Amino acid sequence: MSDDKHEETSQDTLEILEKHREAGKVLQEIKQLLGDLVKPGVRCIDICEKVEAAIIERGARPAFPCNISINNVAAHYTSPVGDTLTIKDGDVVKVDFGAHIDGYIADTAVTFCFNPDLLSLKEAADEALKSALKLIAPGVETNTVGGEIEKIIKEYGFRPVRELSGHLLSQYVLHGGKVIPNISLPHGAKIEEGEVYAVETFASTGSGSVSEAPYAYIFSIQPVLAPIRLREARRIVRFVEGEYKTLPFAERWLAKQFSRGRLRLALRELASKGILRQYKVLSDRKGSYVAQAEETVIVSDDGCEVIT
Secondary structure, X not given: OXXXXXXXXXXXXXXXXXXXXXXXXXXXXXXXXXXXXXXXXXXXXXXXXXXHHHHHHOOOEEEEEEEEEEOOEEEOOOOOXXXXXXXXXXXXXXXXXXXXXXXXXXXXXXXXXXXXXXXXHHHHHHHHHHHHHHHOOOOOEHHHHHHHHHHHHHHOOOEEXXXXXXXXXXXXXXXXXXXXXXXXXXXXXXXXXXXXXXXXXXXXOOOOOOEEEEEEEEEEEOOOOOOOOOHHHHHHHHHHHHHOOOOOEEHHHHOOOOOHHHHHHHHHHHHHOOOEEEEEEEEOOOOOXXXXXXXXXXXXXXXXXXXX
């Protein structure tokens, strides 16, 4: 490779990483507002819409719908149209949200604990994340980080959620090819300089395993070639590909563009053809509680830079 070509590639990489940082700065600012937003008595839909609007006001776009996952719900709950779900005293509330600049993503999550008996659960997720971030550096294997996460969470007397993990971020791709597990695994992938990861930890009072609900409020379009019968479904695909590309979106977002009755029929057809991926709500067993912590990092030559 010529010096000119190498310099051009390096400049492209610097510009890409700067866009991740810009997205991370947006999330940093919004995290400072969450304490006033997330309280008992507040409707989840109001939090979702205010967080998403705040991302747009700061010149970025939501990388996925704001998730508000309460108590045993671990992930993938965003408010549907007309949602009346309200935060209550005693709830453990995870707020997971992301932003992107030209498809370059930052992702973060914070747990709010309104049950004083469960503050150590939040602390377990937070401390596991801190320990994981100290380990991340070029050449370190992802399963080594997962083993550390599992160790810290178990030291607190809780279980890590085995099916959920941190993930590599790339342009318009929220979950890249490498994952950072919440548990120890026999094998992993090498972390490399310049990679961008969302590192997230989940601590549970339950089984440490999540199952899918029969419903989903978050979707993404998949590159599947299949005939689409409904005209409204074809319109939705064109709209989503233009607005969100391969990133997840909420039915709630589409309801502002399409009539609700036709929207439901269209989404059903797209799901049946495999064109629509459904992110079904994930929960541990009933009566349990899950806490989450998450930051986005850029892997540097000797560690990592936390950008959220």
